[in-house]
Amino acid sequence: GAGVSQSPSNKVTEKGKDVELRCDPISGHTALYWYRQSLGQGLEFLIYFQGNSAPDKSGLPSDRFSAERTGGSVSTLTIQRTQQEDSAVYLCASSQDVGWSTDTQYFGPGTRLTVL
Amino acid sequence: GQQVMQIPQYQHVQEGEDFTTYCNSSTTLSNIQWYKQRPGGHPVFLIQLVKSGEVKKQKRLTFQFGEAKKNSSLHITATQTTDVGTYFCAGPGSGSARQLTFGSGTQLTVLP
Numbered sequence: 001g002a003g004v005s006q007s008p009s010n011k012v013t014e015k016g017k018d019v020e021l022r023c024d025p026i027s028g029h030t031a032l033y034w035y036r037q038s039l040g041q042g043l044e045f046l047i048y049f050q051g052n053s054a055p056d057k058s059g060l061p062s063d064r065f066s067a068e069r070t071g072g073s074v075s076t077l078t079i080q081r082t083q084q085e086d087s088a089v090y091l092c093a094s095s096q097d098v099g100w101s102t103d104t105q106y107f108g109p110g111t112r113l114t115v116l
Numbered sequence: 117g118q119q120v121m122q123i124p125q126y127q128h129v130q131e132g133e134d135f136t137t138y139c140n141s142s143t144t145l146s147n148i149q150w151y152k153q154r155p156g157g158h159p160v161f162l163i164q165l166v167k168s169g170e171v172k173k174q175k176r177l178t179f180q181f182g183e184a185k186k187n188s189s190l191h192i193t194a195t196q197t198t199d200v201g202t203y204f205c206a207g208p209g210s211g212s213a214r215q216l217t218f219g220s221g222t223q224l225t226v227l228p
Contacts (some may be wrong), residue, residue, distance in 0.1 A: 033215065045217070106160075
């Protein structure tokens with residue numbers, strides 16, 4: 001596609017419910033990242049996928065958070081038993097990951113999650 | 117772990133004034149990237165600096181990478197209302213070589 005797409009754009013859920021957020025990276029990009037951005041704050045790294053390698057999960061804040069990437073393309077971020085502090089914008093980014101340097105990351109529009 | 121600090125957190129300027137945001141890392145960076153996020157939007161890549169002492173310009177924007185590769189700055193000359201947004205610097209994370217550690221950002225408001 002032309003850019004990184006994410007769905008849904010907005011999600012309102014009740015505390016304790018599970019949510020799934022979807023990311024479609026740019027075609028051909030092998031690297032995919034999830035970030036979380038709370039209101040007025042910077043970006044918090046969550047997880048990184050690169051090809052078929054084991055994902056870097058070092059940024060996941062708790063075991064309620066998990067993510068998978070099927071077929072090296074689409075990724076789903078799942079938050080189980082949501083809490084109010086999970087409310088934030090969840091951003092997905094992808095990159096070509098072709099060189100030695102840190103690659104340019106292309107961000108999707110994000111999913112705004114509100115936990116009531 | 118690595119930390120990337122950015123100052124100031126907020127900056128209000130009159131249209132036409134200059135603006136500078138500073139980024140400092142606790143460790144030496146192999147490279148640094150700058151992103152801009154418009155209100156309600158997502159971060160968009162602006163530039164990457166790799167070499168010690170490197171200076172790059174994009175129209176009214178000037179980016180610098182320090183000699184020690186631990187600090188960087190973004191300077192905007194004669195700000196315009198279109199410059200409004202939050203500017204983030206980002207360096208390679210301490211984990212995977214590809215993840216980025218973002219600074220806290222500088223939110224720029226340009227008053228007409």
